[in-house]
Amino acid sequence: xxxxxxxxxxxxxxxxxxxxxxxxxxxxxxxxxxxxxxxxxxxxxxxxxxxxxxxxxxxxxxxxxxxxxxxxxxxxxxxxxxxxxxxxxxxxxxxxxxxxxxxxxxxxxxxxxxxxxxxxxxxxxxxxxxxxxxxxxxxxxxxxxxxxxxxxxxxxxxxxxxxxxxxxxxxxxxxxxxxxxxxxxxxxxxxxxxxxxxxxxxxxxxxxxxxxxxxxxxxxxxxxxxxxxxxxxxxxxxxxxxxxxxxxxxxxxxxxxxxxxxxxxxxxxxxxxxxxxxxxxxxxxxxxxxx
Amino acid sequence: xxxxxxxxxxxxxxxxxxxxxxxxxxxxxxxxxxxxxxxxxxxxxxxxxxxxxxxxxxxxxxxxxxxxxxxxxxxxxxxxxxxxxxxxxxxxxxxxxxxxxxxxxxxxxxxxxxxxxxxxxxxxxxxxxxxxxxxxxxxxxxxxxxxxxxxxxxxxxxxxxxxxxxxxxxxxxxxxxxxxxxxxxxxxxxxxxxxxxxxxxxxxxxxxxxxxxxxxxxxxxxxxxxxxxxxxxxxxxxxxxxxxxxxxxxxxxxxxxxxxxxxxxxxxxxxxxxxxxxxxxxxxxxxxxxxxxxxxxxxxxxxxxxxxxxxxxxxxxxxxxxxxxxxxxxxxxxxxxxxxxxxxxxxxxxxxxxxxxxxxxxx
Numbered sequence: 001x002x003x004x005x006x007x008x009x010x011x012x013x014x015x016x017x018x019x020x021x022x023x024x025x026x027x028x029x030x031x032x033x034x035x036x037x038x039x040x041x042x043x044x045x046x047x048x049x050x051x052x053x054x055x056x057x058x059x060x061x062x063x064x065x066x067x068x069x070x071x072x073x074x075x076x077x078x079x080x081x082x083x084x085x086x087x088x089x090x091x092x093x094x095x096x097x098x099x100x101x102x103x104x105x106x107x108x109x110x111x112x113x114x115x116x117x118x119x120x121x122x123x124x125x126x127x128x129x130x131x132x133x134x135x136x137x138x139x140x141x142x143x144x145x146x147x148x149x150x151x152x153x154x155x156x157x158x159x160x161x162x163x164x165x166x167x168x169x170x171x172x173x174x175x176x177x178x179x180x181x182x183x184x185x186x187x188x189x190x191x192x193x194x195x196x197x198x199x200x201x202x203x204x205x206x207x208x209x210x211x212x213x214x215x216x217x218x219x220x221x222x223x224x225x226x227x228x229x230x231x232x233x234x235x236x237x238x239x240x241x242x243x244x245x246x247x248x249x250x251x252x253x254x255x256x257x258x259x260x261x262x263x264x265x266x267x268x269x270x271x272x273x274x275x276x277x278x279x280x281x282x283x284x285x286x287x288x289x290x291x
Numbered sequence: 292x293x294x295x296x297x298x299x300x301x302x303x304x305x306x307x308x309x310x311x312x313x314x315x316x317x318x319x320x321x322x323x324x325x326x327x328x329x330x331x332x333x334x335x336x337x338x339x340x341x342x343x344x345x346x347x348x349x350x351x352x353x354x355x356x357x358x359x360x361x362x363x364x365x366x367x368x369x370x371x372x373x374x375x376x377x378x379x380x381x382x383x384x385x386x387x388x389x390x391x392x393x394x395x396x397x398x399x400x401x402x403x404x405x406x407x408x409x410x411x412x413x414x415x416x417x418x419x420x421x422x423x424x425x426x427x428x429x430x431x432x433x434x435x436x437x438x439x440x441x442x443x444x445x446x447x448x449x450x451x452x453x454x455x456x457x458x459x460x461x462x463x464x465x466x467x468x469x470x471x472x473x474x475x476x477x478x479x480x481x482x483x484x485x486x487x488x489x490x491x492x493x494x495x496x497x498x499x500x501x502x503x504x505x506x507x508x509x510x511x512x513x514x515x516x517x518x519x520x521x522x523x524x525x526x527x528x529x530x531x532x533x534x535x536x537x538x539x540x541x542x543x544x545x546x547x548x549x550x551x552x553x554x555x556x557x558x559x560x561x562x563x564x565x566x567x568x569x570x571x572x573x574x575x576x577x578x579x580x581x582x583x584x585x586x587x588x589x590x591x592x593x594x595x596x597x598x599x600x601x602x603x604x605x606x607x608x609x610x611x612x613x614x615x616x617x618x619x620x621x622x623x624x625x626x627x628x629x630x631x632x633x634x635x636x637x638x639x640x641x642x643x644x645x646x647x648x649x650x651x652x653x654x
Contacts, residue, residue, distance in 0.1 A: 058545070061545075061549045063545050063548055063549060083553075083554075086551070087551060090549060090550070090551040091551070093549075094549060094550070095545075095546070095549050097542035097545065097546060098542070099542055102541050102542045102543060103542035103543050103546055104543055105543040105547075105560075105561055107300060107302070107564055107565070109300075116547065116550065116552065116560075117550050119550055119551055119552055119556075120550065120551040152300055165546070168546070168550075169546075172550070
């Protein structure tokens with residue numbers, strides 16, 4: 001069953017300039033993305049910074065309006081739903097942000113952070129005790145002590161904050177968790193711990209992950225399917241082994257060699273991107289953009 | 292105690308840094324004294340602000356004596372004799388034969404404490420027949436010290452209330468403009484610019500001219516507050532808007548949004564509190580503007596009207612150099628305005644110093 005289906009999502013940012021701030025050119029941040037995520041799947045979106053990964057994540061979460069295309073989540077078309085009718089889908093998809101230093105409001109105690117996460121489930125957790133119990137539970141499930149509720153975010157390390165952010169995202173018991181570079185800003189050991197933790201959580205809470213990263217190494221361990229994004233388009237999409245064993249698109253090859261040794265990266269001219277290019281099926285669920 | 296220190300919010304940390312700045316703390320104490328004086332003006336002053344005695348016009352400050360013929364005694368003041376010299380200039384001479392002992396909690400002019408408790412007692416006064424002018428008297432023989440306390444009510448409260456109003460408007464307008472951006476932002480900011488375009492003092496005068504001149508002094512007081520905050524909100528709104536523009540891109544704002552919080556709640560909980568550290572010292576630095584604005588209006592006779600006192604209209608007495616030469620004590624209100632403005636500025640700067648690391652951390 002498909003949990004999330006994106007069809008031809010586009011987002012262009014106008015570049016304002018010149019006289020009277022007239023719109024001249026556009027940045028094609030997301031340029032016609034098709035993506036389907038199965039329930040329980042672990043899919044990764046990989047690409048260099050600026051290729052539109054984060055924009056896409058924000059569009060899925062409806063933090064940003066797409067210029068074109070449709071988003072179907074859990075059988076419901078949420079593309080044009082107004083904010084107040086998004087409650088159901090908001091409960092079911094959450095995001096963990098890149099920067100653990102800015103994803104928690106520095107003025108909030110952890111208790112408030114966690115309590116706020118329950119805004120949409122107020123009816124279910126009526127008493128303050130119940131809410132705290134829930135918060136404590138989740139903090140413990142991300143291997144944090146349950147009695148840190150009185151502390152402020154600045155008292156925690158980056159890894160701990162990211163755990164708190166994960167716990168917060170899980171408060172509403174979502175089906176889909178979007179992890180936007182969730183481990184990129186952490187050191188290698190903490191990264192490893194977090195990835196193990198995420199794998200545990202996936203099993204425990206029946207989660208579907210959309211893992212966004214620029215680092216293929218991290219993605220290799222955790223995902224079943226990988227989509228490589230370049231300049232707003234998915235240029236190659238295949239099961240994890242296929243991508244690593246048999247990369248077909250030049251950009252994927254480049255990414256792979258960069259993951260092994262950044263000095264090895266050499267760009268033989270620009271990678272050509274035809275705006276009309278299509279994803280071609282190469283068998284084995286392996287799709288590659290014409291190049 | 293140690294456990295409590297462990298979990299301080301960044302704001303509490305900043306507050307602790309503030310209390311280490313002795314100069315600023317001194318200023319806080321001075322301001323507290325001034326406000327205390329204004330609140331309890333009825334009780335602390337020996338006379339009411341209206342109590343006049345024209346025989347004592349521009350009477351110099353009276354000395355309180357503690358020694359009588361070389362011996363310690365209950366404090367008293369001496370009588371004052373008014374004579375004229377050959378140019379008909381007033382000359383006040385002390386009459387050592389008349390002694391008026393100082394009374395504490397003496398009965399004097401009737402007043403209502405906090406507006407409803409009827410009372411007659413004043414902190415101090417002198418026996419019947421004598422007059423005590425701690426800081427001298429004005430043209431109509433009213434006690435300058437009493438009037439300073441009463442005037443402080445107007446001058447000091449105008450800053451606070453004015454700032455409260457204009458900052459509420461500024462925060463809300465700036466918050467909305469910054470958070471929503473786009474067309475809303477555009478419209479609101481153009482409105483702000485319209486207010487900022489007109490030179491402040493002329494706008495002040497024009498607005499004052501628009502207020503009917505048969506207003507009672509309470510109405511005048513509130514119209515002055517209204518006018519001052521009407522002018523003051525725009526610049527703050529612009530700054531808050533700029534901060535909100537960057538704040539709304541923060542991850543925790545996006546997180547709150549994806550957790551399903553309403554825009555209103557996000558603005559109130561996650562955006563405006565972060566402009567608070569800026570707002571606090573901006574408030575401190577802009578209060579003097581209100582005090583000076585009121586003083587300026589009152590000084591040119593458009594503000595609080597005699598017999599009601601404000602530091603500004605008390606100063607209007609001091610507009611002629613001759614009067615200042617003969618009765619320099621009528622400049623005391625200027626000293627108090629100066630003191631207040633300095634205090635607010637020092638506190639504002641100190642607050643900025645201790646809140647700034649926080650601002651940096653938030654960036």
